[in-house]
Amino acid sequence: MKLREKTILTILILLIIILASISIFVSSVSMASYSALEQRYVMQDVNQAVNRLSDEYISLTSIVVDWAAWDDTYAFVNGQKPDYVSTNLLPVAYNNLRVNLVVMTNAHGQIVFAGLYDLSNQTMLAVPESLSRELTPSNPLLSMANPSATTTGILMLDGKPYIVASRPIVHSDYSGTPTGVVIIGRYLGTNEVAYLATLTKPNLHFIPVDDPSFPPEFLPALAPGQNRSEEVAIPLNSSDIAGYALIRDVNGRGVLALEVMESREIYQQGITTTLQYVFIVLGSGLLFGLAILFMVDRFVLFRISHLSQQVHDIDRDAVLSRRLDSSGSDEFSDLSTVINHMLETIEKFHDGLAQSEARFRELAELLPQTIFEMDLQGTLTYVNHAGQEAFGITPEKIQNRVSVREYLIPEDIERMQRGLAHVLSGAKSSGEVYHLKKLDGTLMSAIIYTGPITQYGTVSGFRGSVIDVTERVKLEEELRESEEKYRALTENTPDILFSANMNGIITYVSPQVNKFGFLEEEV
Missing domain, CATH: 1.20.5 (Single alpha-helices involved in coiled-coils or other helix-helix interfaces)
Known part of the structure; x- marks a missing residue:
């Protein structure tokens, strides 16, 4: 891959990584902020609904105080005022007070009166049997320890929730020993929930925690404890979010979950805004990246490529x-x-x-000796005119990679390899005598001198000269044969032969002198 392609690819990869990192970071931070904002608004609505429920407790407290601190009530629970119920607890009283349940007990916790009224149908109903089971001496609603204290909470009767408030029965001037309690309750039904939702959200619900429709995985989030709250906002899906608050009964048990269901408009708006921002970042980053690529390519990569192409053209065209x-x-x-x-x-x-x-070629062509060049494998790359005539080496043969071994006798090939290795080691050529095959088939005795051809500090071949010493070798052989014949003649003749120089000094005497008692060394 060329530098231009590598640079463009690297910039594109870095640009993608940077834009992806920015997009992921912005999306994470932005969506976390929108999610937190969404949950905060939901929790505000949940808190408002809880406060509205607290207002209902206050409303019932004011009602139960009026009924508990009254001489007629005091007398009724003590067996007096037999017309108390027919006079005061008519259906119209339930309607005016907007209550469903009225219970009065004596000092022993026994129910003296219990009435249940359906505000929707405006009819009296039978009191559930579970009421007597719930109103045990340990129930906080029956507490008379503090005559001026009101107990409020949720009372579950046959699985139905009632907002209740109880108050010890005393005289109208708040004097006297409590002689029982008055319990006022308001059924937390559809009408009451709709009334509570008028100040919060129309999608307010109260769900029993043991209702199968209530997700059990939400309960741990509502459980009190370290870093936990009895109020929580939980996204249900991509379009809805629910806020929950745990509502406890008069005994402190979590019995209801107040649910506020809302659409995730803030979250959806957050997604839209985040996507718009990400698209802006991606678009801007893409334009910025393309601009950088253009400038880098125009002012750097193109110049490098153009410079490289010019150098390549010079090298190609030589x-x-x-x-x-x-x-x-x-x-x-x-x-x-x-x-x-x-x-x-x-x-x-x-x-x-x-x-x-x-100049070398011209000089080599003028020399009568053979001048040659060959590579490290012994393939001839140049032979001058004298060599071509002597050995019949044509330019075609050189082009076809003829080897110098073809012109050496087999006995000299190994010696040639040793000599070339000697030259490669840095030693000078000693000029050895080789026997070469000439064009006419005769052998030439020649002294060959070789030297290395060095290019860029590396030996690429050998250059050498061939000196024809055939005649000299022949004369030396003839002289040696003549000397051997002369020596044989002098050694075999019976006469004593000697030679002396101009000064009369004997320079040679034949071995026959030994017969006369003289040694050749002495003579």
């Missing part, structure tokens, strides 16, 4: 006289100028080398 475009005043222009200076230097060296090579 025209060292060509120069690079060095227009401009940036680093690439400086680099082009430096390369042009380098090309000028290379051109000068190339011209000098070409001239030196030409």
Whole structure:
């Protein structure tokens, strides 16, 4: 992959990573903020509904105080005022007070009166049997320890929730020992929930915690404890969120879950806003990235590519006289100028080398000795005119990679390899005598001198000369044979032969002198 492609790919990958990181970070932070804001608004509505329920407790408290601190009530629970019920607890009283349940007990906790009224149908109903089971001595509603204290809470009767308030029965002037309690209750039904929802949300519900429809996984979130609250907001899906508050009965048991259901408008708006922001970031980042890519490509990568192409064209065409475009005043222009200076230097060296090579060729062609060049494997790459005539080496043979081994006798090939290895080790060629096969089939005795051809600090082959010593070798052999014949003649003749120089000094005496008692060394 070229530098231009690598750079563009790297910038694109980095741009994608940066934009993805920014988008993920912004989305996480933004959606977390919107989710927190959504939950805060839901919890405000839940708190408002809980406060509204507390107002109902206060409303019932004011009612039960009027009925408990009354001499007629005091007398009724003590067996007096037999017309108390028919006079005071008519259906109209239930309607006016907007209550459903009225219970009065004596000092022993026994129910003296219990009435249940249906406000919707405006009819009296039978009191549930569970009422007597709930009103045990331990029930806080029957507490008379503090005559001026009111007990409020939720009372479950046959699975139905009632908002209740109880107060000890005393005289109208709040004097006297409590002689029982008055319990006033309001059924937490559809009408009452709708009434409570008028100040909060129309989607307010009270769900018994043991109702199968109530998700059991929400209960741990409502359980009191460290870092926990009895109020929680839980997203149900992408379009709805519910806020819950745990409502306890008079005994402190969690019996109801106040539910406020709302649509996730804030969250949906958060998604829309976040997506818009992410799209803006992506679009801006993409435009910014493309602008960077364009500038980097235009002012850097294109210049590098153009400079590389110019150098490649010079190398391909082998025209060292060509120069690079060095227009401009940036680093690439400086680099082009430096390369042009380098090309000028290379051109000068190339011209000098070409001239030196030409002189070498001309001189080699004029020499009567064979001049040759070969690579490290012994393949001939050049032979001068004298060598071509002597050995019949044509340019076609050189082009077809003829080997020098074809012109050596087999006995000399191994010796040649040792000599070349000796030269490669840095030693000088000693000029050994080899026997070469000439064009006419005769053998030439020649002294071959070789030296290494070095290019860029590396040996690429050998250059050498071949000196024909065939006649000299032949004369030396004839002289040696003549000397051997002369020595054989002098050693076999019975006469004593000697030679002396101009000064009369004997320089040679034949071995026959030993017969006369003289030694050759003494003579």
